[in-house]
Amino acid sequence: MTITPGRSPLDDAAVDDPAHTIDLGSDADAQTSTLAQVRREQRQVLLRSPAFIIGVAILAFWTLSAIWPELLTEWGPKDTVRNAAGDSLIRTSPNGDAWFGTDRLGRDVYSRVVFGARPILIAAPLATVISAFFGTLIGLFSGYYRGWIDEIISRVLEAILSIPSILLAIVIVFTFGPTYPVIIGTIAFLFVPPLARTVRAATLAESQLDYVTAARMRGESSLFIIAREIFPNVIGVVTVEITVRLGYAIFAIATLAFLGLGGGNATDADWGKDVAANYNNIIADVWWPTIFPALAIGSLVIGVNLIADAVDRANSS
Amino acid sequence: MTRFIIRRLLLSLVTLAIILLLITLIPNLAPGDPARKIAGGTASPERLRAVTESLGLDKSIGQQLKDVVSDTIRFDFGDAFTSNAKVTDLVKSSLWNSTKLILFSLVLVLPLSIAGGIWAAYKRDTWIDRVIVNVGVAVSALPEFVVGVLLLALLGVPFAFFKVVANPPADAGFLLQLRHLLLPALTVLTVYFGYIARITRASTITALDSDFARTAFMKGLSTGTVFRKHVLRNSLVPTVAVVGTQLGYMLGGMIGLELIFNYPGLGRLIFNAVDSADYPVLRGGVLTVAIIYMVATLASDLVIAWMNPRARLSLSEGG
Numbered sequence: 001m002t003i004t005p006g007r008s009p010l011d012d013a014a015v016d017d018p019a020h021t022i023d024l025g026s027d028a029d030a031q032t033s034t035l036a037q038v039r040r041e042q043r044q045v046l047l048r049s050p051a052f053i054i055g056v057a058i059l060a061f062w063t064l065s066a067i068w069p070e071l072l073t074e075w076g077p078k079d080t081v082r083n084a085a086g087d088s089l090i091r092t093s094p095n096g097d098a099w100f101g102t103d104r105l106g107r108d109v110y111s112r113v114v115f116g117a118r119p120i121l122i123a124a125p126l127a128t129v130i131s132a133f134f135g136t137l138i139g140l141f142s143g144y145y146r147g148w149i150d151e152i153i154s155r156v157l158e159a160i161l162s163i164p165s166i167l168l169a170i171v172i173v174f175t176f177g178p179t180y181p182v183i184i185g186t187i188a189f190l191f192v193p194p195l196a197r198t199v200r201a202a203t204l205a206e207s208q209l210d211y212v213t214a215a216r217m218r219g220e221s222s223l224f225i226i227a228r229e230i231f232p233n234v235i236g237v238v239t240v241e242i243t244v245r246l247g248y249a250i251f252a253i254a255t256l257a258f259l260g261l262g263g264g265n266a267t268d269a270d271w272g273k274d275v276a277a278n279y280n281n282i283i284a285d286v287w288w289p290t291i292f293p294a295l296a297i298g299s300l301v302i303g304v305n306l307i308a309d310a311v312d313r314a315n316s317s
Numbered sequence: 318m319t320r321f322i323i324r325r326l327l328l329s330l331v332t333l334a335i336i337l338l339l340i341t342l343i344p345n346l347a348p349g350d351p352a353r354k355i356a357g358g359t360a361s362p363e364r365l366r367a368v369t370e371s372l373g374l375d376k377s378i379g380q381q382l383k384d385v386v387s388d389t390i391r392f393d394f395g396d397a398f399t400s401n402a403k404v405t406d407l408v409k410s411s412l413w414n415s416t417k418l419i420l421f422s423l424v425l426v427l428p429l430s431i432a433g434g435i436w437a438a439y440k441r442d443t444w445i446d447r448v449i450v451n452v453g454v455a456v457s458a459l460p461e462f463v464v465g466v467l468l469l470a471l472l473g474v475p476f477a478f479f480k481v482v483a484n485p486p487a488d489a490g491f492l493l494q495l496r497h498l499l500l501p502a503l504t505v506l507t508v509y510f511g512y513i514a515r516i517t518r519a520s521t522i523t524a525l526d527s528d529f530a531r532t533a534f535m536k537g538l539s540t541g542t543v544f545r546k547h548v549l550r551n552s553l554v555p556t557v558a559v560v561g562t563q564l565g566y567m568l569g570g571m572i573g574l575e576l577i578f579n580y581p582g583l584g585r586l587i588f589n590a591v592d593s594a595d596y597p598v599l600r601g602g603v604l605t606v607a608i609i610y611m612v613a614t615l616a617s618d619l620v621i622a623w624m625n626p627r628a629r630l631s632l633s634e635g636g
Contacts, residue, residue, distance in 0.1 A: 162611050164610060170603075174355070175344045175351045175372075177347075248458055251459075254460055259591065279469075283469075283473070294462075294463045297460060301458055305458055309451075309454045
């Protein structure tokens, strides 16, 4: 058991290495608390936070509809809805047969919203995970080694950050063609800089602390220090940044789909595409084919944001 | 300070160089033949050649890079691919429209969100504070087209007062123009309120907790006077800086917003360029936004440095 000196409890929010024990109070001997305790307390703060519970409930609902949409609706996303008498329902407002109404082709808006969860809930997390992997890697090495490579990496990251990412995404997806691999790859690429910057800053701060110097004195390799000493201490920062990025990934992918740069077929159930296809009819008071998919995007973003904020607060509590 | 300004300007030049490099490289890096993808599978050889030319792919990468640099310096991006108009003229007129929209939006957004942030700080840890902060968290990162369609359905359709098309008739008076811009401006307000309010709240709380604020209260000054004369001066700097960095995005990134309200701004120009596969217009529009974004960030960094010597130090040491 070692005590990592000179660190506030706030920093220790991220400790994930059971080899470390942390100092929570001024009296180190009496109040040394184990990592498991800190994590348990943080978990309790998180689980008691109403924002977190609401966020998880929203995310759980959309995850369920992404995995098993048939459970939630009897109509397929491209079926024409028929009522008990067998008539097809075209552009009807919300009613007993079609809860969210039907669109101009008589398709059930509710079913399309339920089925529309799948594309975005695959693409957004995938893009986020890829960018988290590369962003963390670049941030760790850049922040630990510093020097001229770090200088170059930082300048390139800054340049990419200095263009609104949605515009760069449009240029790339436009030239590479709107397919899911391209969209996921583009978002992943564009989210590497913000992640790398955050991880780099955290790594920079960590590598000046005594425990890193101690590890160096012990003669540990740089790779070991980065992977086993520093990385566990920046996990908290990475987690928060990943959740925040997930919200922005949903934002970006929905916006691309809305702009006609979504993957898949034009008729696939997709929230962004459905808003784009129908928003012109709002002024004719046919609001339901637009508003329900728009609310779906909004609720998913809000759910993810609530989780991100709650995790951030729990980490620093 | 001079040292800092020089360093910061050089940094902007490096950023600009990397942006130009990226914009030039993207079509060259695209796998297969991007021209064929953009023109469609059934395009004639002539059309294919035209698209290739519009992407600049008929020249060597070095030549393309040179062209992009000289285009940017002269602010002349050549002719549009789908019309005879000059890209620069298209960009200029739409930029002016976007500027009008954003200026009006800021007139709404700034006072309301700053007031919200100060109020939350003043009522710290009460339900008012919690509502402002949590709603702010929840709605930040909502795509503006989502907010746009919601406001359109909730306000635009039921109330004739709200105009559903942002572009006013040519002979519209000032007030009518504002009425046309009201719904898009309310959308910007919804998207940015929480973000700006949170930053104002955080810096106001820092200022309130500082010694000078405590001293002012101890002297027996009224709350209003302390806020006016001591707290706000210090707490509004970060807010101004943040708004500065967001200007670039507001001017060119609000594509969904301009589409929903059919407003001929920079965002819609970029969308139309994508829609009609007009790469010169797309490149001109995106470069313009990137440059505005860069200048805005530069300006707000300089303002922060001017107001706060500590920030100057940390930046010139290369943080």
